[in-house]
Amino acid sequence: MSFLPSRRRRRVLLGAAALTAATIAVAGCATQSPESGGEGADGDFSGQTLNALLITSHEGAGNWLKEHFEEETGAEVNLTIVPYDEIGSTLALDQQSGANTFDVAAPWYVSIGDLAEGGSIQDLTDWIDETPSLDTDDFIPSINDPYTLVGDRRYGLPFDGDTHVLFYNKEILERNGITEPPATWDEYLADVKTITENEGDDGVYGSAIFGQKSPLILGAAYANRLAGFGGEFVDEDGKPTINSPEAVAAAEALVDAVPYAFPTAAETDFGVGNGAWYDGKVAFIENWTDLGVGSE
Structure with a gap:
């Protein structure tokens, strides 16, 4: 139209x-931070588990990506699906309670500031800058900046921006x-x-x-x-x-x-x-x- x-x-x-968008963010107490590299640095994550928090409308895509990611990396992916308006509070409660269940999440971008301030998600600025394969120059600035920046630091990567x-x-x-x-x-x-x-x-x-x-x-x-x-x-x-x-x-x-x-x-x-x-x-x-x- x-x-x-x-x-x-x-x-x-x-x-x-x-407009809306979703942002991939790394949980504040993820079991392995992006900077640490670890055994999976070469793309082989055999024996590792990734716990991801997604919203209901992304369940189908999440299951598709889970299948292919597990096949390509050897990792095990566990998905937790919650309603759209509950993902921010679910992620914050997980971190504040000390449960630290989730490694990555896809919260609504307007909650990024509160999640960052509360320590529920990690500052990814240095990791993004040191990972040229991400090719962030290819992201649309009007989506990338509002959806990931808190001050001058980035707390995620946008993967969905639609109308x-x-x-x-x-x-x-x-x-x-x-x-x-x-x-x-x-x-x-x-x-x-x-x-x-x-x-x-x-x-x-x-x-x-x-x-x-x-x-x-x-x-x-x-x-x-x-x-x-x-x-x-x-x-x-x-x-x-x-x-x-x-x-x-x-x-x-x-x-x-x-x-x-x-x-x-x-x-x-x-x-x-x-x-x-x-x-x-x-x-x-x-x-x-x-x-x-x-x-x-």
């Missing part, structure tokens, strides 16, 4: 307004006489209302809204609308603008769509929403680009 210019009166729908977009099911739109995807949030509301009123009794709804209490996921849907209405989270002085007319209109637009969403919006998480999408039960879903795999 293409970008549209932000015009307040048109209530513009932005196809991509929220929040609006996906739509062409077949459902066509069944309901909708010939084009919406270009504004008003059009989006009209479309989801039409679809739910026509097919809701058959278990097909206008949209899936991730309303479960998760600041990142629900916040991304709000950010899409905030950008579309021409609003900002903060002004030029860094002061919150959450009560601005644009911010209020964005919240109202999200609330207005809830009655036409897959039930129940307040309980819909990644698993429920994505399942409804793949089952052809919703016409629209706001998600990150990896949802496109398997959506054709």
